[in-house]
Amino acid sequence: MALPRAGSAILAMLTLAACDEMRRPQAGAAPPAGLVAPSADPVRDAMNLAVDDFIDQGRKLQGNPTRAARAAARLEYVAEAAPGWGPISPSIVIALRGARSEVRSALAADPDASPRLVMQALVAASNALARGDRAAAASALPAPLFRGGGEAALRLLEQPGPLPYAEQATALLVQESARIDAEQRWYGTQAAPDTGVTSGGTLTEGLGRGY
Helix, strand or coil, rough: CEEEEEEEEHHHHHHHHHHHHHHHCCCCCCCCCCCCCCCCCHHHHHHHHHHHHHHHHHHHHHCCHHHHHHHHHHHHHHHHHHHHCCCCHHHHHHHHHHHHHHHHHHCCEECCCCCHHHHHHHHHHHHHHCCHHHHHHHCCCCCCEEECCCHHHHHHHCCCCCCHHHHHHHHHHHHHHHHHHHHHHCCCCCCCCCCCECCCCCCCCCCCCCC
C-alpha cells in the first residue's frame, strides 16, 4: 500500500538524515574537561591541534611546558579514541599507540597507566602552569604516575626532546581522516587500505617526515 504524501516526505527526510549521519565520524568518548573546546567532534579537534603540536618533531613544545602538557594529553586522547572513530586503519591505531609510548617515555610517565588518568593529570598540570602555579602543576603529576614525581616531570615537560613518532602518527591520522571524508564512508563497509605502517608499528619513509 502506498504511503500518504506526508508519510513519504517524512520517510525521505529520515533517509537523508541517516545518509548524512553515515558520512560523519562517531563522537567517541568525551575528553577531559578543558582539553579541547566543546564540540560535536572532539576527536577531530584534538587531532588537528595535535598535528600542529608535534610538527617538526615537537619543536614548538620545547621550552613551553604548558603546551607540552596539553599536547601530550591530546595525544593520549586521540590514541585512545581512534579505534572507535569510524573506519580508521588498524595501522594508524598502532602508530598512535607507538607515539603515545614515545611521549610517555619522554615524560617518564608510567607506560601502563590508564590513559584517562594520564590525560587528567596533564590537563591539570597545564592549567596550573597557565595560571603561574608551578606547585599545583607539580602536585598534579605525582609518582608513581610520573616516575620521580612532579618536579621531575615538569623539567621533562620543559624539554621533552624530539618526538618524531608523534609527528608522523598524527600526520598519518590527519591524512586518513581526510581520505575518509573524501570517500564519505565513515560508517561504510569498504575496508580501509594500509597506510604504510607495518603490524609492528614501524613507519615507512615518505610518510609524515620519513623519520
